[in-house]
Amino acid sequence: MQHKPVQGIIYLCLGVLVFSLQDAIIKQVSDSYALTEVVFIRSCVASPILLALVWRESGWRSLFASHLDTLVLRAMVMFGAYAAYYMAFPALPLADAVALYFTVPLFVTALAGPMLGERNGWPVWAAVVLGFVGVMVMLQPGTGLFNPAALLSLLAAAFYGLAMLLARKHGSSLSAALMGFYQNAVFLVGAGLVALLLHLLGIEHAVHPSIAFVVRPWTVPTLFDGLMIGLCGVVASIGIMLLTSAYRVARASTVTPFEYTGILWAPLWGFLFFNEVPRATTVAGAAVIVVAGLIALRMAKSDAAPEGPSVAEAKAPSPAHAAVDAAISAK
Numbered sequence: 001m002q003h004k005p006v007q008g009i010i011y012l013c014l015g016v017l018v019f020s021l022q023d024a025i026i027k028q029v030s031d032s033y034a035l036t037e038v039v040f041i042r043s044c045v046a047s048p049i050l051l052a053l054v055w056r057e058s059g060w061r062s063l064f065a066s067h068l069d070t071l072v073l074r075a076m077v078m079f080g081a082y083a084a085y086y087m088a089f090p091a092l093p094l095a096d097a098v099a100l101y102f103t104v105p106l107f108v109t110a111l112a113g114p115m116l117g118e119r120n121g122w123p124v125w126a127a128v129v130l131g132f133v134g135v136m137v138m139l140q141p142g143t144g145l146f147n148p149a150a151l152l153s154l155l156a157a158a159f160y161g162l163a164m165l166l167a168r169k170h171g172s173s174l175s176a177a178l179m180g181f182y183q184n185a186v187f188l189v190g191a192g193l194v195a196l197l198l199h200l201l202g203i204e205h206a207v208h209p210s211i212a213f214v215v216r217p218w219t220v221p222t223l224f225d226g227l228m229i230g231l232c233g234v235v236a237s238i239g240i241m242l243l244t245s246a247y248r249v250a251r252a253s254t255v256t257p258f259e260y261t262g263i264l265w266a267p268l269w270g271f272l273f274f275n276e277v278p279r280a281t282t283v284a285g286a287a288v289i290v291v292a293g294l295i296a297l298r299m300a301k302s303d304a305a306p307e308g309p310s311v312a313e314a315k316a317p318s319p320a321h322a323a324v325d326a327a328i329s330a331k
Contacts, residue, residue: 008250012258015242020265022235023098024273025228027089031209034216035086036195038229041221043188045233050184053177053237062178071179074166075186081159082187083214084152090209091149094270095278099263099286100138100153105293106131107161115165127295134288137281149210176244260290 026038054062088097106128112118139150167179198204198215206212221229246255263286270276 004249005251005254008246008255009258011242011246011249012255013261015239015246016259016262017265018235018239018242020098020262020269022232022239023089023094023266024269025232025235026086027094028273029221029225029229030086030090030213032219032225033221033229034195034218035083035213036191036198037218037221038086038232039082039187039191040195041226041229042232042236043184043191045230046184046236047181047188047233049233049237050177050181053240054181057177063181068182070166071182072186074163074179075183076190077159077163077166078183079187079190081156081163083156084159085156087210087213088149088152088156090213091147092153093276093278093282094274095263095267095276095286096138096150096282097153098266099282099289100135100150101157101160102260102263102286102289102293103131103135103154103157104161104164105296106289107158108164109296111158111161111165115162124296127292131289131292131296134285134292136285137288138285140281149208152210176240180240257294260293263290 029038054060085097085101088100109120109124109128113120135154140146194214195218199217203215204217206215267276267278267282270278
């Protein structure tokens with residue numbers, strides 16, 4: 001296996017940067033359009049791009065893979081992760097929503113035992129506990145500053161961790177693009193069905209911004225907004241190519257820590273586009289989460305042989321990005 005650490009790190013950092021732009025776009029439109037509409041448009045744009053990637057990576061026959069049940073189940077879990085993650089955006093500062101989502105490695109570590117039979121030593125569990133101490137610092141439960149929408153980011157992290165563990169079972173036999181294509185298809189159908197159900201039930205308004213983002217009726221977007229939403233599909237496709245390349249040209253243990261550069265972009269976009277200034281507790285809690293995540297990753301990798309898929313692909317759960325964990329074992 002080739003190992004080009006500098007090239008891999010550059011690919012990884014660029015991929016994380018590209019996906020962070022998608023977060024900013026979706027937060028921008030979260031006050032005007034329905035989440036289901038955003039997902040539907042985004043998935044329509046991504047479909048032909050992902051289909052071309054499937055053809056390039058594994059051929060048309062791979063569309064009829066033998067693990068369709070796993071592909072669909074994982075895509076449904078990712079649909080839940082995607083929805084929960086972006087539902088938090090209208091109610092939380094961008095930096096808070098993204099930082100809380102970076103607890104994915106902690107959830108993966110906690111779930112790997114019961115799901116895969118992996119056994120972790122006390123240093124790994126200590127890192128998990130430390131990470132959730134960082135979460136408590138950010139959430140400040142019991143104070144007037146606590147926002148229940150923060151739990152959506154944590155729920156999204158838990159769902160994404162579950163999806164990554166499902167991918168470990170079949171990651172060596174399924175291409176990254178194939179997993180991305182099926183996830184995108186489930187997102188497309190799922191968004192349409194949820195929107196139709198809400199319409200039939202007559203649910204169109206809600207007080208809380210996170211719920212309103214889901215139940216809001218579809219409207220025809222302006223040209224600019226439509227282009228921005230559609231751009232998310234292109235962003236996802238570019239992101240998967242960058243992240244897949246990163247894990248194929250360099251060892252996962254080398255590039256994985258640079259996933260956390262996403263925490264740098266979120267407060268920057270929040271400040272530039274939404275006039276958000278991170279609270280001191282956000283900065284402190286995010287720092288603790290990053291340290292804990294890196295410790296858990298390092299300890300888990302030192303106990304594992306050979307090196308397996310990364311457990312820190314903790315970006316936004318887009319259908320393309322979430323497929324990258326399968327590419328690690330295909331390098």
